[in-house]
Amino acid sequence: MLQYIMRRLLQLIPVLLGMTFIVFLIIRAIPGDPAVVILGQQATEEAVAALRESLGLNNPWYIQYFEYLKNLFTGDLGQSIRTRTAVNEEIWPYLAATFELSIFAIVIAVVIGVNAGIISAWFQNSWFDYTAMVLALIGVSMPIFWLGLMMQYQFSLQWDWLPTTGRENVRDPVNAITNLYVLDTIIQGRFDQTVDVLRHLVMPGLALATIPMAIIARMTRSSMLEVMKSDYIRTARAKGEKMFWVVYKHSLKNAVIPVLTVIGLQTGLLLGGAILTETIFGLPGIGRYIYEAISSRDYPVIQSGILVVAFIFVMINLIVDILYSIVDPRIRYS
Amino acid sequence: MAEPAKQLEPVQHQDETLPPWKEAWRNFKKNKIAIVGLSIVTFFIIVAIFAPWIAPEGINDQKLSERLQAPSSEYWFGTDDFGRDIFSRVVHGARISLWVGFLAVVGSAVVGSTLGIIAGYYGRWVDTIISRLFDIMLAFPSILLAIAVVSILGPSLRNALIAIAIINVPNFGRLIRSKVLSVKEEEYIMAARAIGMSDFRILFSHVLPNSMTPIIVQGSLAIATAIIEAAALGFLGLGAQAPQPEWGAMLSASRSFLIQAPWTMFFPGLAIMLVVLGFNLMGDGLRDALDPKMKT
Numbered sequence: 001m002l003q004y005i006m007r008r009l010l011q012l013i014p015v016l017l018g019m020t021f022i023v024f025l026i027i028r029a030i031p032g033d034p035a036v037v038i039l040g041q042q043a044t045e046e047a048v049a050a051l052r053e054s055l056g057l058n059n060p061w062y063i064q065y066f067e068y069l070k071n072l073f074t075g076d077l078g079q080s081i082r083t084r085t086a087v088n089e090e091i092w093p094y095l096a097a098t099f100e101l102s103i104f105a106i107v108i109a110v111v112i113g114v115n116a117g118i119i120s121a122w123f124q125n126s127w128f129d130y131t132a133m134v135l136a137l138i139g140v141s142m143p144i145f146w147l148g149l150m151m152q153y154q155f156s157l158q159w160d161w162l163p164t165t166g167r168e169n170v171r172d173p174v175n176a177i178t179n180l181y182v183l184d185t186i187i188q189g190r191f192d193q194t195v196d197v198l199r200h201l202v203m204p205g206l207a208l209a210t211i212p213m214a215i216i217a218r219m220t221r222s223s224m225l226e227v228m229k230s231d232y233i234r235t236a237r238a239k240g241e242k243m244f245w246v247v248y249k250h251s252l253k254n255a256v257i258p259v260l261t262v263i264g265l266q267t268g269l270l271l272g273g274a275i276l277t278e279t280i281f282g283l284p285g286i287g288r289y290i291y292e293a294i295s296s297r298d299y300p301v302i303q304s305g306i307l308v309v310a311f312i313f314v315m316i317n318l319i320v321d322i323l324y325s326i327v328d329p330r331i332r333y334s
Numbered sequence: 335m336a337e338p339a340k341q342l343e344p345v346q347h348q349d350e351t352l353p354p355w356k357e358a359w360r361n362f363k364k365n366k367i368a369i370v371g372l373s374i375v376t377f378f379i380i381v382a383i384f385a386p387w388i389a390p391e392g393i394n395d396q397k398l399s400e401r402l403q404a405p406s407s408e409y410w411f412g413t414d415d416f417g418r419d420i421f422s423r424v425v426h427g428a429r430i431s432l433w434v435g436f437l438a439v440v441g442s443a444v445v446g447s448t449l450g451i452i453a454g455y456y457g458r459w460v461d462t463i464i465s466r467l468f469d470i471m472l473a474f475p476s477i478l479l480a481i482a483v484v485s486i487l488g489p490s491l492r493n494a495l496i497a498i499a500i501i502n503v504p505n506f507g508r509l510i511r512s513k514v515l516s517v518k519e520e521e522y523i524m525a526a527r528a529i530g531m532s533d534f535r536i537l538f539s540h541v542l543p544n545s546m547t548p549i550i551v552q553g554s555l556a557i558a559t560a561i562i563e564a565a566a567l568g569f570l571g572l573g574a575q576a577p578q579p580e581w582g583a584m585l586s587a588s589r590s591f592l593i594q595a596p597w598t599m600f601f602p603g604l605a606i607m608l609v610v611l612g613f614n615l616m617g618d619g620l621r622d623a624l625d626p627k628m629k630t
Contacts, residue, residue, distance in 0.1 A: 015473050022482075030486055137367075138611060143582075152592065272478055276570070291481075306482050309478055310474045313475050
């Protein structure tokens with residue numbers, strides 16, 4: 001097991017180095033003088049020269065790259081041009097918001113998706129099966145930015161059930177400890193705020209969960225159908241086991257590996273979807289952080305934001321791979 | 335008394351001689367959902383081709399006195415904040431979305447397949463370099479990589495198309511590489527080598543045609559993804575710019591009028607969803623018909 005983990009970690013090194021190189025190229029690949037592009041045509045020569053110096057643009061590219069790597073290893077992600085604050089100091093609250101949203105979304109996707117898939121397989125060819133699978137087909141084709149807008153219109157603007165944007169009630173802000181607001185409000189015993197934070201998470205969470213939920217439902221259904229045809233399931237039923245336990249205990253346990261694969265893949269992909277969801281719902285997450293940086297040409301933030309998200313994405317994929325190898329030891333030897 | 339044995343009908347083997355594309359079409363036709371997908375895609379292609387004749391008004395015909403009109407017999411999808419007919423803009427938007435989806439996928443298929451073929455055929459360090467490059471590109475969430483590319487090139491529809499093509503390259507590359515790895519061990523490739531055929535000719539006359547099936551399947555599914563990615567970039571203001579009638583950009587503009595004019599948001603989004611659904615259903619059907627081993 002340890003050997004497998006070590007092998008996977010070693011394989012990651014060139015990928016991580018490559019990622020840093022691509023991110024490093026973001027500023028260097030800008031056509032023209034990056035300092036002029038960042039500061040605008042009206043910038044004074046002194047300001048342009050100062051920015052070139054601070055970005056290290058006067059050195060040969062390979063020196064710049066090694067400087068960049070050295071800074072990364074010391075935890076220096078650069079300084080935001082807009083806020084003049086170190087990126088590693090200001091990035092955590094944004095990351096925390098994205099984590100909270102992604103965890104909420106994946107929980108919704110797994111709970112609803114897996115159960116919908118199980119019930120569809122259990123009652124194959126029933127109206128529930130057809131409805132769930134048609135919805136799943138629509139779900140995988142759904143542009144989440146459209147779904148988000150429709151939810152905002154219906155649940156917020158028409159019915160006034162849920163807040164339209166933001167992460168918290170601005171008149172009663174959360175006292176941040178970890179910046180994971182659900183956790184913070186629970187630690188502080190402010191359960192009224194917990195409810196409020198959860199209400200803010202419902203729409204973005206559902207919008208973000210839609211595609212993974214649909215994919216998980218389809219995968220669970222097909223995997224369950226295959227398992228439910230096996231002899232040991234027939235035996236369990238013949239022995240008089242209640243159908244509920246046959247499905248949820250015997251079948252699900254054996255149908256779970258492909259479902260886990262999909263859950264793992266989708267968890268990583270949620271990070272990409274979070275950028276769109278955060279923009280629609282005005283959530284101050286990492287996606288919105290990068291998006292705003294693009295609007296104001298804050299390239300150090302764009303670089304570091306993209307690098308951090310990609311790093312997390314790679315780490316999630318690594319953890320998922322290791323989890324499979326625990327669930328299915330054959331993977332370690334393939 | 336035992337019944338007399340029935341005369342067995344001779345087994346018909348008419349289909350054995352069917353050319354592969356005919357057999358694939360026969361399999362595809364049996365799949366009703368795939369036919370629904372094909373119909374949706376055909377519908378949007380017809381709309382895109384005949385857009386100037388279908389759309390009752392021009393994409394930028396403004397009637398400020400009729401701004402934000404609800405759907406009616408005169409304006410089927412209503413009007414936007416400039417009094418432009420949304421139906422006409424959605425119809426013209428089909429051209430942009432299909433064109434972007436198609437071009438981005440063709441671009442990524444050509445580049446990805448070429449790299450994949452080279453990596454798979456030559457192996458060793460060439461394969462290592464190209465495969466690591468694919469790994470690195472796949473290490474980024476795709477929309478994030480697209481945003482990175484657009485942030486370098488600047489926001490425009492053309493640059494969004496380039497970004498989408500780039501992010502899809504490794505998907506094609508990996509697929510073709512694995513196909514080439516199995517094809518190159520076939521006897522006819524060894525025979526071609528033995529008679530002194532050049533690598534270039536072997537690659538493009540033998541290896542590529544025999545690796546086409548996964549490219550077609552992946553291509554049809556990738557168009558759906560590319561359309562959604564283009565719309566997402568348009569929505570974020572990084573793709574098509576006003577006044578182009580791109581569906582994502584139209585959705586983005588509709589956000590300011592969500593309460594007064596929800597139809598400005600509804601119809602462009604519905605168009606994206608339908609066309610993506612069509613390509614997804616058709617792609618699934620193609621996969622099952624052309625390459626049942628790829629079926630998930």
